[in-house]
Amino acid sequence: MLKRTLNLMKQDSKVALRNYFHLVILILAVLMSLLINFAIPDEVKLTPTELFFDNTPGKAFQEYLISEGVDPDRFFNSYEDLKSAVRKDGSSLGIAVEGELDRARVTIIHQGTESEEILNLLDATIESALDRVRGIERESNHRVEYLRSKSAPVSFNKNTIPIIVFMEAIMLGFLLISVMVFQEKEEGSIRAYRVSPGGTLEYILSKAAVNMGLGVIYATLLVVLTMGFRVNFPALMVLVALSSFFITMLGLAVSAFFRSLQEFLFVGVFILSILSFPVGSYYSPAFSPDIVTWLPSYPILFGVREILFPTGKTGFITSLNLLLIAESLGMLLFSYLVVHRRLMREGR
Amino acid sequence: MLKVKELYHSYTNDDRYAVQNVSFEIQRGEIFGFLGPSGAGKSTVQNIMTGLLKLQRGDVLYEGKSIKNISAKFFNRIGVSFEHPNLYNKLTGYENLKYYAGLFDVPTDDPMRLLDMVGLRADAHKRASAYSKGMKQRLVFVRALLNRPDILFLDEPTSGLDPNTASRVKDIIISKKEEGCTVFLTTHNMFVADELCDRVAFLNEGKIVTMDSPRNLKLKYGDKSVKVEYMHNNAVNSRIFFLDDERDRKEFNELLDSREVQTIHSQEATLEQIFIKLTGKGLK
Numbered sequence: 001m002l003k004r005t006l007n008l009m010k011q012d013s014k015v016a017l018r019n020y021f022h023l024v025i026l027i028l029a030v031l032m033s034l035l036i037n038f039a040i041p042d043e044v045k046l047t048p049t050e051l052f053f054d055n056t057p058g059k060a061f062q063e064y065l066i067s068e069g070v071d072p073d074r075f076f077n078s079y080e081d082l083k084s085a086v087r088k089d090g091s092s093l094g095i096a097v098e099g100e101l102d103r104a105r106v107t108i109i110h111q112g113t114e115s116e117e118i119l120n121l122l123d124a125t126i127e128s129a130l131d132r133v134r135g136i137e138r139e140s141n142h143r144v145e146y147l148r149s150k151s152a153p154v155s156f157n158k159n160t161i162p163i164i165v166f167m168e169a170i171m172l173g174f175l176l177i178s179v180m181v182f183q184e185k186e187e188g189s190i191r192a193y194r195v196s197p198g199g200t201l202e203y204i205l206s207k208a209a210v211n212m213g214l215g216v217i218y219a220t221l222l223v224v225l226t227m228g229f230r231v232n233f234p235a236l237m238v239l240v241a242l243s244s245f246f247i248t249m250l251g252l253a254v255s256a257f258f259r260s261l262q263e264f265l266f267v268g269v270f271i272l273s274i275l276s277f278p279v280g281s282y283y284s285p286a287f288s289p290d291i292v293t294w295l296p297s298y299p300i301l302f303g304v305r306e307i308l309f310p311t312g313k314t315g316f317i318t319s320l321n322l323l324l325i326a327e328s329l330g331m332l333l334f335s336y337l338v339v340h341r342r343l344m345r346e347g348r
Numbered sequence: 349m350l351k352v353k354e355l356y357h358s359y360t361n362d363d364r365y366a367v368q369n370v371s372f373e374i375q376r377g378e379i380f381g382f383l384g385p386s387g388a389g390k391s392t393v394q395n396i397m398t399g400l401l402k403l404q405r406g407d408v409l410y411e412g413k414s415i416k417n418i419s420a421k422f423f424n425r426i427g428v429s430f431e432h433p434n435l436y437n438k439l440t441g442y443e444n445l446k447y448y449a450g451l452f453d454v455p456t457d458d459p460m461r462l463l464d465m466v467g468l469r470a471d472a473h474k475r476a477s478a479y480s481k482g483m484k485q486r487l488v489f490v491r492a493l494l495n496r497p498d499i500l501f502l503d504e505p506t507s508g509l510d511p512n513t514a515s516r517v518k519d520i521i522i523s524k525k526e527e528g529c530t531v532f533l534t535t536h537n538m539f540v541a542d543e544l545c546d547r548v549a550f551l552n553e554g555k556i557v558t559m560d561s562p563r564n565l566k567l568k569y570g571d572k573s574v575k576v577e578y579m580h581n582n583a584v585n586s587r588i589f590f591l592d593d594e595r596d597r598k599e600f601n602e603l604l605d606s607r608e609v610q611t612i613h614s615q616e617a618t619l620e621q622i623f624i625k626l627t628g629k630g631l632k
């Protein structure tokens with residue numbers, strides 16, 4: 001059993017190498033690290049740029065904002081100038097303040113794409129800024145409390161690393177295993193396997209092992225290239241290996257229902273998209289409906305982030321790994337049954 | 349050794365059978381041929397016997413044990429060669445054999461020696477995708493020999509091979525038989541069947557038409573046939589007449605009367621002619 005599985009692994013890795021899977025992974029890892037290091041900015045302003053026209057006597061509002069560090073280029077001398085500037089820049093908002101400071105009339109010129117919430121927020125911000133210009137200090141009665149000790153903010157580009165590890169090192173296994181299976185189906189080599197003493201379990205484990213290896217190499221490479229060596233690599237490797245095993249089993253079970261890659265692709269991409277929903281929650285944590293948090297990919301993504309940018313939730317990774325072991329065993333059983341009943345029983 | 353009992357198989361799971369009521373027995377060390385035209389159901393029977401196709405009705409027994417209750421270990425004892433070459437195209441010929449050998453729990457033959465036997469030594473380290481159809485066919489054939497099987501299933505082992513290589517393959521099959529190997533051979537080539545098989549079954553439209561040794565078949569059905577060459581529409585035609593057959597005899601006489609006959613030879617019938625006689629159609 002062990003000898004045969006090792007023999008199969010040797011064979012599967014050879015085929016993977018000859019399919020240039022390793023090159024794909026190497027090139028992807030280098031490209032992604034270049035993107036992260038050089039192309040994606042450290043910080044991204046997700047709210048629109050405000051442009052101003054201050055028509056109050058003495059332009060006190062403008063002076064105040066400039067003193068607060070707002071770029072003087074963002075001020076215009078007439079309402080018309082402001083309007084045309086907003087029209088030119090699709091990610092901007094115009095704010096015109098007119099009349100006496102005490103009873104200032106504020107006009108907001110917007111693109112029509114901003115949400116109600118953003119506009120309300122803006123309204124409140126302008127009002128409080130005006131108050132300060134008027135010299136009224138409001139008693140602030142809010143304070144900030146942190147659940148854990150405040151961690152250093154993660155820069156925007158580095159923050160994408162967990163997503164890339166998740167999408168490419170882990171989810172890639174879903175597609176790679178299907179490529180492997182359909183290639184064998186097409187060649188018919190699986191029929192030759194079926195008249196040998198080799199069993200279904202060895203067949204599955206060998207392919208899973210090769211995929212786990214590729215996933216771990218990819219993740220390690222990408223993280224080394226983007227974050228250096230100050231990362232808990234053993235923890236990363238364990239999590240990537242377990243997740244990759246789980247996703248590979250899922251991919252294998254799903255592929256077994258289809259005759260060719262073309263037929264599989266539609267459903268495969270659909271499942272991948274569903275599994276990628278947690279990326280939405282990653283960027284806006286408020287987007288976490290139960291359906292998304294229940295996805296097995298949800299804790300995986302946040303687990304990768306926790307390992308790369310620890311916030312001290314130590315128990316989380318351990319329980320995640322245990323959960324993944326349980327899920328993987330379940331998925332292994334499922335894909336064993338599917339492969340045994342379908343892939344290993346086909347007429348032709 | 350091997351017994352097939354009342355086998356039926358329908359790919360559509362209804363009463364349109366690809367194989368119907370097929371029964372036969374193969375003795376140890378025997379080469380048993382399945383001869384029939386394309387679509388007769390030869391591969392279907394072989395695939396049921398090797399477990400690739402589900403057993404729907406009937407039974408296949410190995411030394412009295414049904415294939416339904418056979419364990420994975422059984423596959424250590426059989427060798428299967430497929431009609432469509434199924435190889436890892438990304439691996440070389442040698443790697444394909446090396447990998448396959450690693451699947452068995454029993455001692456296996458040296459891949460290089462096997463490649464040499466079918467003239468593939470020089471191409472051992474080429475990828476299978478670069479092999480010609482005949483080379484793939486030979487590779488699949490020797491792959492079936494790797495585990496020194498007791499029972500060999502060969503689906504069209506010589507189709508697509510040049511006469512030289514075909515005769516090498518035939519020699520290997522005979523030497524396997526001499527080692528005590530039992531061979532189930534599928535073909536639509538009557539010469540192969542005639543040369544190699546101890547017994548043949550004629551399969552037509554999923555049913556066994558007759559079954560005996562080639563010699564007995566010829567004695568039984570092949571007597572008193574004549575081959576006549578005659579002119580017709582300014583071209584030379586030839587036709588075989590079985591003189592025991594009333595219609596044939598009548599037509600033969602008519603042809604003689606027409607005086608278009610050029611040559612007449614009495615001859616031993618080939619298996620193909622017997623097949624035509626029994627089924628009304630050729631083997632191709």
Ligand SMILES: Nc1ncnc2c1ncn2[C@@H]1O[C@H](COP(=O)(O)OP(=O)(O)OP(=O)(O)O)[C@@H](O)[C@H]1O
Binds near residue numbers: 431
């Ligand atoms: N996978 C399949 N699905 C449906 N019908 C099939 C399938 N395989 C074979 N058949 C049908 O079953 C019949 C027997 O086919 P089979 O392949 O056994 O013939 P064969 O004697 O091996 O022919 P050949 O000499 O061409 O290899 C044919 O009518 C064929 O169309």
Ligand SMILES: [Mg+2]
Binds near residue numbers: 390391392431503
């Ligand atoms: Mg066939």
